[in-house]
Amino acid sequence: MSSSSTIESVLVENRVFPPDARATEGARIAGMAAYEALCQRAASDFEGFWADQARANVVWSKPFTRTLDESRAPFYKWFDDGELNASANCLDKHIGTPVENKTAIVFEADDGTVTSVTYKELLARVSQFANALKTQGIAKGDRVIIYMPMTIEGVVAMQACARIGATHSVVFGGFSAKALQERIIDAGAKAVVTANFQMRGGKELPLKAIVDDAIALGGCDTLQTVLVYERTASAWNRVEGRDKTFTEVLQGQSSECAPQPVGAEHPLFILYTSGSTGKPKGVQHATGGYLLWAKLTMDWTFDIRPEDVFWCTADIGWITGHTYVAYGPLAAGATQVVFEGIPTFPHAGRFWQMIEKHKVSIFYTAPTAIRSLIKAADSDEKVHPKNWDLGSLRILGSVGEPINPEAWMWYHVNVGREKCPIVDTFWQTETGGHVITPLPGATPLVPGSCTLPLPGIMAAIVDETGKDIPNGSGGMLVIKRPWPSMIRTIWNDPERFKKSYFPEEMGGTIYLAGDGAVRSADRGYFRITGRIDDVLNVSGHRLGTMEIESALVAKTDLVAEAAVVGRPDDVTGEAVCAFVVLKRSRPTGEEAKAIAAELRNWVAKEIGPIAKPKDIRFGDNLPKTRSGKIMRRLLRSIAKGEAITQDTSTLENPAILEQLAQSN
Numbered sequence: 001m002s003s004s005s006t007i008e009s010v011l012v013e014n015r016v017f018p019p020d021a022r023a024t025e026g027a028r029i030a031g032m033a034a035y036e037a038l039c040q041r042a043a044s045d046f047e048g049f050w051a052d053q054a055r056a057n058v059v060w061s062k063p064f065t066r067t068l069d070e071s072r073a074p075f076y077k078w079f080d081d082g083e084l085n086a087s088a089n090c091l092d093k094h095i096g097t098p099v100e101n102k103t104a105i106v107f108e109a110d111d112g113t114v115t116s117v118t119y120k121e122l123l124a125r126v127s128q129f130a131n132a133l134k135t136q137g138i139a140k141g142d143r144v145i146i147y148m149p150m151t152i153e154g155v156v157a158m159q160a161c162a163r164i165g166a167t168h169s170v171v172f173g174g175f176s177a178k179a180l181q182e183r184i185i186d187a188g189a190k191a192v193v194t195a196n197f198q199m200r201g202g203k204e205l206p207l208k209a210i211v212d213d214a215i216a217l218g219g220c221d222t223l224q225t226v227l228v229y230e231r232t233a234s235a236w237n238r239v240e241g242r243d244k245t246f247t248e249v250l251q252g253q254s255s256e257c258a259p260q261p262v263g264a265e266h267p268l269f270i271l272y273t274s275g276s277t278g279k280p281k282g283v284q285h286a287t288g289g290y291l292l293w294a295k296l297t298m299d300w301t302f303d304i305r306p307e308d309v310f311w312c313t314a315d316i317g318w319i320t321g322h323t324y325v326a327y328g329p330l331a332a333g334a335t336q337v338v339f340e341g342i343p344t345f346p347h348a349g350r351f352w353q354m355i356e357k358h359k360v361s362i363f364y365t366a367p368t369a370i371r372s373l374i375k376a377a378d379s380d381e382k383v384h385p386k387n388w389d390l391g392s393l394r395i396l397g398s399v400g401e402p403i404n405p406e407a408w409m410w411y412h413v414n415v416g417r418e419k420c421p422i423v424d425t426f427w428q429t430e431t432g433g434h435v436i437t438p439l440p441g442a443t444p445l446v447p448g449s450c451t452l453p454l455p456g457i458m459a460a461i462v463d464e465t466g467k468d469i470p471n472g473s474g475g476m477l478v479i480k481r482p483w484p485s486m487i488r489t490i491w492n493d494p495e496r497f498k499k500s501y502f503p504e505e506m507g508g509t510i511y512l513a514g515d516g517a518v519r520s521a522d523r524g525y526f527r528i529t530g531r532i533d534d535v536l537n538v539s540g541h542r543l544g545t546m547e548i549e550s551a552l553v554a555k556t557d558l559v560a561e562a563a564v565v566g567r568p569d570d571v572t573g574e575a576v577c578a579f580v581v582l583k584r585s586r587p588t589g590e591e592a593k594a595i596a597a598e599l600r601n602w603v604a605k606e607i608g609p610i611a612k613p614k615d616i617r618f619g620d621n622l623p624k625t626r627s628g629k630i631m632r633r634l635l636r637s638i639a640k641g642e643a644i645t646q647d648t649s650t651l652e653n654p655a656i657l658e659q660l661a662q663s664n
Ligand code: PRX
Pocket: 273, 319, 320, 398, 399, 400, 401, 402, 403, 424, 425, 426, 427, 428, 429, 430, 450, 513, 514, 515, 528, 530, 531, 537, 540, 541, 542
């Protein structure tokens, strides 16, 4: 079976794939009985269970005596009188063990150049950079923005912050100057770590120039230093007194730097993500619980073994790149691949070629990437995975969005050669790491289902009042008890934290994920049905509809009003669809195309290219109720190209529906 169309015709929904003997043998959690025993232990002695895990998996410089403090719920605290250092848990811990001379990172650049570092070397580089940060006046508790390409240096910068107790906030290199400026201001960052350029798909793209633009927008009053990694030889504009190169600040720095112990609740990082308002949320994670999760899920979900070569394709700008590039693999002492480039350059077989070349045994990527590579392989045999030896693979992973059964089957057959379990990991920026996922040596797999919660994760599906919904019916996904790696607060906005995640109607202490889900009637397996708020998932990237609307209406010379909805897309999962009312008359034909292009570029400038609407439709106005509320469900139907079957009797201006359906 090589083409996706063949697989689409397979009735996959009822298919169950029990764990292969290769995966079960020697697995940490081997078989469902072992999984259930762990769940049982967590249910009967919740705190004891987590205390044991935290003692076994984390090196504490000062042991904790309190496991969970719920006195200020939902502001939960874990292991809070303990002290540790996250970088020491990823690096120093391995010194004096066989891991010290093991390769920590194999870096493949966009152009295919490969470099690697051992654990010992990585520790020296992180320590040197940590000393450099200190010389620049960065100390425990300060915030550092990291706006870096996928490089060893990006990981070094994150680890160095952790080493001195500075809180990092990584901003994805595809975000715009405006988005960067907002994050610098909100975080109150003292320094920005960046690169002159980044290489993607053979192109040299600016990063430092965007930092300059961000600062020029104003308001970055806390910012003192910009540190620039010279990724390429190309010239860049230096602001004297503020900008320094890596070479300059690393000059003469010792490669030893004692890790700064911090309290378990000390903020390790802030990562901004989209919510249901225009302003991104600074999701704050705590050092102890997060580090525990990064290590534990490497063991549980990936069953990581000393000989594994782990490759997570996510960028360090996203949570997946935090937990499964910058922290988890290092805490586990694994060898990992870090890739600078894109899956389609110089050809769409790049991933498969890299798996063969680096003998990757655990491969973790997003459904969007899989879907786009299916498309590429369908149209060009030469980039089909069958052209490469993928025999090193042991476990496959999926993350970021629902994986449709067709893509699951293709991944299973063509990449896993029907031998590798696929762990479809459900989690979020807020959960810190996996929360609902199969275990490779235990869980029978069902395509399209993230199966069951990890031990100790009290996931459930409920109605608006928090009442459990029976298996087989859809509802809202919640987690009823806290867990160590959960979001601690929204930076600078504890009220928004409470409101967004812990609804009063459910008692105020239950975590609301923001996703709809359903459990299967037979196995109780979870299937995520998508966001229930105004958040879109485009290519596995989270985007707020309000954020894009705000960006559109910020084009004040042109746009009067805008509404943004998502519609299903074969490759990207969801696509952004914008309905726009202009300040001038409604354009048509070529003029409409030109204005749509202008607005797309505008959104790219305001947020980043990932937020560009795929469709822009112009209307004389938008469908609204008599009280002035935009009826988004109607817009969603129009975006999908569906006939309107909903009740439109409350609509102020029903004629607009036809106009919007026709305009494009
Ligand atoms: O809607 C869910 C979807 O991605 C959202 C979280 O996005 P973000 O915070 O950017 O983190 C992405 C990487 C963990 C969720 O609310 N999502 C994530 N993983 C899955 C998923 N939907 C279905 N299945 C998954 N495995």
